[in-house]
Amino acid sequence: xxxxxxxAGAILWKDLVTEVRTRQGFSAMISFAALVLFLxxxxxxxxxxxxxxxAGGLLWVAILFTGxxxxxxxxxxxxxxxxxxxxxxxxxxxxxxxxxxxLANLVLLAALExxxxxxxxVLFQIDMLPHAPGLIAVAALGTFGLSTIGTxxxxxxxxxxxxxxxxxxxxxxALVPVMLGGVNATDGILMGDPMGRVEGWVRLLVxxxxxxxxxxxxxxxxxxxx
Amino acid sequence: MRASVRAEGLTRxxxxxxxxxxxxxxxxxxxxxxLLGANGTGKTTLLSVLCTLLRPTAGNVEVxxxxxxxxxxxxxxxxxxxxxxxxxxxxxxxxENLRFASRMAGLRPAEGALEAAxxxxxxxxxxxxxxxxxxxxxxxxxxxxxxxxxxxxxxxxDEPFVSLDESGVALVQEAxxxxxxAGATVLIASHRVADATLHADRVVRLERGVxxxxxxx
Amino acid sequence: xxGQRLLGLVAVVGVAVGSFWGLFVAPADALxxxxxxxxxxxxxxxxxxxLSFFVVFLASTLYLVxxxxxxxxxxxxxxxxxxxxxxxxxxxxxxxAKPTWGIWWTWDPRxxxxxxxxxxxxxxxIVRSMTDDPEQRARWAAVIGVIGFVQVPIVYxxxxxxRSLHQPPSSPRSMATVFGATLLLNLAAYTLAxxxxxxxxxxxxxxELAFELAGPEEAP
Numbered sequence: 310x311x312x313x314x315x316x317a318g319a320i321l322w323k324d325l326v327t328e329v330r331t332r333q334g335f336s337a338m339i340s341f342a343a344l345v346l347f348l349x350x351x352x353x354x355x356x357x358x359x360x361x362x363x364a365g366g367l368l369w370v371a372i373l374f375t376g377x378x379x380x381x382x383x384x385x386x387x388x389x390x391x392x393x394x395x396x397x398x399x400x401x402x403x404x405x406x407x408x409x410x411x412l413a414n415l416v417l418l419a420a421l422e423x424x425x426x427x428x429x430x431v432l433f434q435i436d437m438l439p440h441a442p443g444l445i446a447v448a449a450l451g452t453f454g455l456s457t458i459g460t461x462x463x464x465x466x467x468x469x470x471x472x473x474x475x476x477x478x479x480x481x482x483a484l485v486p487v488m489l490g491g492v493n494a495t496d497g498i499l500m501g502d503p504m505g506r507v508e509g510w511v512r513l514l515v516x517x518x519x520x521x522x523x524x525x526x527x528x529x530x531x532x533x534x535x
Numbered sequence: 536m537r538a539s540v541r542a543e544g545l546t547r548x549x550x551x552x553x554x555x556x557x558x559x560x561x562x563x564x565x566x567x568x569x570l571l572g573a574n575g576t577g578k579t580t581l582l583s584v585l586c587t588l589l590r591p592t593a594g595n596v597e598v599x600x601x602x603x604x605x606x607x608x609x610x611x612x613x614x615x616x617x618x619x620x621x622x623x624x625x626x627x628x629x630x631e632n633l634r635f636a637s638r639m640a641g642l643r644p645a646e647g648a649l650e651a652a653x654x655x656x657x658x659x660x661x662x663x664x665x666x667x668x669x670x671x672x673x674x675x676x677x678x679x680x681x682x683x684x685x686x687x688x689x690x691x692x693d694e695p696f697v698s699l700d701e702s703g704v705a706l707v708q709e710a711x712x713x714x715x716x717a718g719a720t721v722l723i724a725s726h727r728v729a730d731a732t733l734h735a736d737r738v739v740r741l742e743r744g745v746x747x748x749x750x751x752x
Numbered sequence: 753x754x755g756q757r758l759l760g761l762v763a764v765v766g767v768a769v770g771s772f773w774g775l776f777v778a779p780a781d782a783l784x785x786x787x788x789x790x791x792x793x794x795x796x797x798x799x800x801x802x803l804s805f806f807v808v809f810l811a812s813t814l815y816l817v818x819x820x821x822x823x824x825x826x827x828x829x830x831x832x833x834x835x836x837x838x839x840x841x842x843x844x845x846x847x848x849a850k851p852t853w854g855i856w857w858t859w860d861p862r863x864x865x866x867x868x869x870x871x872x873x874x875x876x877x878i879v880r881s882m883t884d885d886p887e888q889r890a891r892w893a894a895v896i897g898v899i900g901f902v903q904v905p906i907v908y909x910x911x912x913x914x915r916s917l918h919q920p921p922s923s924p925r926s927m928a929t930v931f932g933a934t935l936l937l938n939l940a941a942y943t944l945a946x947x948x949x950x951x952x953x954x955x956x957x958x959x960e961l962a963f964e965l966a967g968p969e970e971a972p
């Protein structure tokens with residue numbers, strides 16, 4: 310078991326180092342997320358109250374769009390280096406590759422959200438601090454769900470023609486629960502949970518994360534086969 | 536004879552393209568075999584099947600005594616493949632690439648072992664340069680270093696001499712001898728006949744996906 | 753062959769009788785009027801959409817375990833029929849909704865899930881078209897078939913939870929009118945038709961694959 314942890318860690322380290330050294334990936338993510346927030350704000354209009362009510366939705370749209378973009382690059386470094394086949398040659402469970410990349414994606418998205426949430430708080434004039442623990446928990450759950458299924462589909466589509474089309478197409482239905490859960494839980498928390506619904510949404514997100522994680526980990530080796 | 540590779544009717548197709556059509560092959564343990572044939576005759580496909588990258592479409596394959604595909608992990612623990620183009624992560628330095636490869640292979644090399652491995656293949660100066668600056672010859676040397684770090688029973692070399700200068704070729708030949716002396720089986724797929732057969736005990740020729748006249752020397 | 757023909761015949765007769773019954777014999781609904789007759793087709797197609805999806809899941813799992821291409825052929829046959837049924841369900845549902853609820857669309861959990869089901873199916877078919885190699889195609893498709901199926905209940909639950917947030921289960925849900933025998937008849941007939949189509953499409957897929965593999969060999 311420690312073998313898979315070490316190897317996942319090696320992949321995580323490699324992907325993060327590559328990301329840091331190329332630098333373009335993360336800055337592209339930030340720019341894109343900022344763009345989404347700004348564009349939507351302009352589209353909706355200057356009504357601060359309205360923006361405040363929609364903040365949860367806007368945040369999650371930004372996260373999901375940006376996340377999808379960054380996932381598209383998850384296996385790209387492998388392609389450049391000669392393909393995922395070489396990774397498959399190492400002894401041990403190939404699932405380490407999935408776990409490592411999943412974690413790498415999580416780290417990147419978490420870094421993005423650390424910037425995004427405060428930016429949204431400022432733009433939409435919402436006081437997030439008192440709700441911070443809840444918001445962080447929901448963000449973590451939703452981001453994990455996104456990364457789980459996203460890394461999986463990124464691996465699946467990396468060898469396909471038209472992968473830029475297919476990844477969003479495949480992800481979209483899969484992310485509906487994340488979107489609904491993330492937005493509604495975030496909104497609920499920000500409004501003080503008047504209808505006591507947040508717990509239900511959190512449970513849904515947890516169920517989603519657990520089920521999809523188990524299934525994706527299980528099937529992952531099939532994706533890399535040739 | 537203990538066979539490190541036993542193939543019976545090994546077939547592999549890609550859609551309508553039949554890369555291997557019923558290969559029957561037995562390779563004695565500890566031998567060095569030159570796998571010759573023009574481009575497109577199935578050498579790479581055969582090596583890929585043997586190192587478990589590809590599943591056979593039909594036929595039986597046993598590598599190091601383990602049947603494929605079920606014994607895949609066992610085979611991967613004891614075997615390695617060298618690719619024609621040299622595989623390296625662009626943004627990592629030479630030594631970081633080695634470190635990554637070692638960890639993925641489950642090794643815990645001692646501190647100086649990685650540097651020593653790079654020195655042995657003439658890459659000490661480039662050890663801390665990112666692989667994106669490496670020539671293809673340097674990448675192959677890096678792959679060689681990677682493989683020499685491991686304890687291998689089966690070594691598969693796919694066009695190992697391509698892109699290498701004289702000293703590089705000498706390094707590969709040296710490695711082949713070292714592997715043979717350690718009792719490993721070495722398969723060299725190459726279209727450079729002289730280099731491939733230099734240390735070979737046996738020559739196997741592939742023609743259009745089947746074994747042609749096998750000549751033992 | 754003969755069994756298949758008989759099945760086809762029974763299915764056609766069944767659908768004809770069921771349609772006739774649904775259109776002319778069963779009484780019109782007191783509240784909804786004749787529009788309600790659409791449901792005699794809509795509900796069966798919705799049922800078939802789910803059934804075919806389940807068949808895809810089973811076939812995909814079997815392929816991944818056994819690696820026999822025949823399971824992949826069954827899966828694609830089921831998906832194609834499923835896409836048809838899903839699209840029909842949505843269209844008929846829309847046609848029924850307009851006169852009944854006054855709207856073409858609503859984010860009702862079942863509707864939404866059905867729409868997403870269609871997206872997943874279409875994704876499945878597009879992925880299949882991305883490769884010529886039968887084994888790779890089967891592998892990729894099977895993965896989508898399994899993951900797609902796993903998603904569906906969760907999606908349904910999440911939309912259900914979402915909708916219940918905004919309004920109580922709407923009264924259109926309680927559209928229990930003159931169903932009973934007529935509906936059952938149609939359900940049975942359409943299921944027979946599905947089985948027949950599945951069989952035909954499977955056999956066709958098998959022949960297509962044989963043809964694909966027997967063609968002049970590509971030069972290596």
